[in-house]
Amino acid sequence: MRIGELAHLTGVSTRLLRYYEEQGLLQPARTSAGYREYGEEDTVRVWQIRSLLAAGLSTRVIAELLPCATGPMPVLEACPNLVATLRGELADLDARIDDLTRSRRALSRYLAATNQPSEKQAA
Incomplete structure (x- = not known):
């Protein structure tokens, strides 16, 4: 074809x-x-x-x-090397997930801080 x-x-x-x-x-x-x-x-x-x-x-x-x-x-x-290759890829993926989780937490903190009324607005 x-x-x-x-x-x-x-x-x-x-x-x-x-x-x-x-x-x-x-x-x-x-x-x-x-x-x-x-x-x-x-x-x-x-x-x-x-x-x-x-x-x-x-x-x-x-x-x-x-x-x-x-x-x-x-x-x-x-x-040959199949299991080692897959384990390596899984470890890399886990590391990326950890990095993304840390980034997500940081962004969530920034967002929470921007949603807090400032002292000037509250007065």
């Missing part, structure tokens, strides 16, 4: 499919005229990529994990 058909089947734009190819996540065959040709397995691959992106993984990490992926959800099979 051509790129437009894959885009239609997966709901992903052709521009994004080309980006996935640039990142090494998709490797379509090429016709003699240079057109991209995708197989049915590429539909599943795009769903895998979208699912892993939704989990907050970068395309760099996804490229490492795709060989371990089976099925459209995907299920990740045991591969």
Whole structure:
């Protein structure tokens, strides 16, 4: 199938499919005229990529994990470094959540302080 058909089947734009190819996540065959040709397995691959992106993984990490992926959800099979990679990503995410939580508290304090009537207004 051509790129437009894959885009239609997966709901992903052709521009994004080309980006996935640039990142090494998709490797379509090429016709003699240079057109991209995708197989049915590429539909599943795009769903895998979208699912892993939704989990907050970068395309760099996804490229490492795709060989371990089976099925459209995907299920990740045991591969070398899989657990270490996922634990590292989870630790990074936890650190970002901690940073955001601190920022949220600080902003909440600023907001609370601005909602307090000043002494001049109260008089």
